[in-house]
Amino acid sequence: MLLHPLPLKYQNIYKTTKRGALCMFKKVMLCTDLSPPSELLLQTVETLKQVGLEEVLLVHTIYTAHNPVLEAELLERRTIRLQSQRETLMNKGLVVHTEMAYGIPAPTLTDVAERHEVDAIIVGSHGKGIFKKAALGSVSTEVLHMTSRPILLIRVELNKEDRQSQSFEELFSAPLFCTDFSDTSNVAFTYLEKVVTELKCPVTLLHVQDRSISETYYLQRLEDINRAIIDEMTPLKDKLMSLGAQDVKIEVPFGSPKELILEKVRSSKYSVVLMGSQGKGFIEELLLGSVSYSVVRKSLIPVLMIPSLKS
Structure with a gap:
């Protein structure tokens, strides 16, 4: 049972998830x-696929070139490439649809x-084309602001030999879950x-005590506050252990959220950051300010953001 009761707008999703009727990743874009x-x-x-994926919508966005010959050549090359990626996914046993979408990338x-009512969006945050813009805070960040869907942001790049330098085949082998105890964090916890x-899988539960919030007060009562926060997080640990987690660690550091999250990411201990994209404290800052720019742009591991649900 979650620590804080979910608002009415979340309860139906939470209940259907617990029954298994709703697959959180059944259909992704x-x-x-x-x-x-x-x-x-x-x-x-x-x-x-191991957590329920069955269907993929493979989407490529393009601008019109305003040149009929050039447009035809670009469309033919891109169609061939898109079909090649489609076949790769189909060979993994998935139902795959493709779509060429014309327009400005993020809103499109x-x-x-x-x-298409997808359960989640997967988008790259580094590379060429639209991903280069995403690395600078354009496409991926704009989609994060606009969408009501969970979004998995992955930094993709090649090494100097023009070969793949990363592997994401074990995406959830060691999740880092960041919580601020908000309703959105509760939804992300599901x-x-x-x-x-x-x-x-083993899990690390992280809550950052932001030192910018009345630092003197925190320092005076830091031990008491740490104990209270750990007590608050213990039911979450117990729940995950009851579901079969190999291990669950609770960490309650005190300092700068941006710096501490990136420090955790750079430690190479984790495979993905999972968190709510709106809430209170540092998670609200994550969506709106420098923390968002830093984590999305600098994280070498994927970041799965679960947005707040609209009424």
Whole structure:
């Protein structure tokens, strides 16, 4: 049972998830710019299949070139490449649909996701084409602001030999779950429950005590506050252990959320960051300010953001 009761707008989703009727990752939209780095995104389906993925919508966005000959040549090349990626995913036992969407990438991708009612969006945050813009805070960040769907942001790049330098086949092997105890964090926790139920993976639960909030007060009562927060997080640990998690660690550091999250990411101990994208404290800052820019742009591991649900 979650620590804080969910608001009415969340309760139906939570209950259907607990019954198993709702698969959180049954149908995802995978955004591709058809470049070599985008091939890395295809690897994520191996893990997502283990948590219920059945169907993939493979989407590529393009602008019109206003040149009939050039448009025809570009469309032919891109169609061939898109079909190649489709076959790769189909060979993994998935139902795969493709769509060429014309328009400005972020709003176009958001509209396609809503129209097809996907359970999550997968988008790259580094590379060529639209991913280069995403690395600078454009496409991926804009989609994060616009969408009502969970979004998995993955930094994709090639090494100097033009080969794939990363692997995301074990996406949920060691999740880092960041919580601020908000309703949105509770919703994000249901996704973690699903992952642990299926994969029995070890988990780290993280709550950052933001030193910018009345630092003197915190320092005077830091030990008491740490104890209270750990007590608050213990039921979450117990729940995950009951679902079969290999191990669950609780960490309550004191300091700068941005710096501490990136420090955790750089430690190479974790495979994905999972958190709510709106809430209170540092998670609200994550969506709106410097923490968002830093984590999404600098994280070498995927970041799965679960947005707040609209009324």
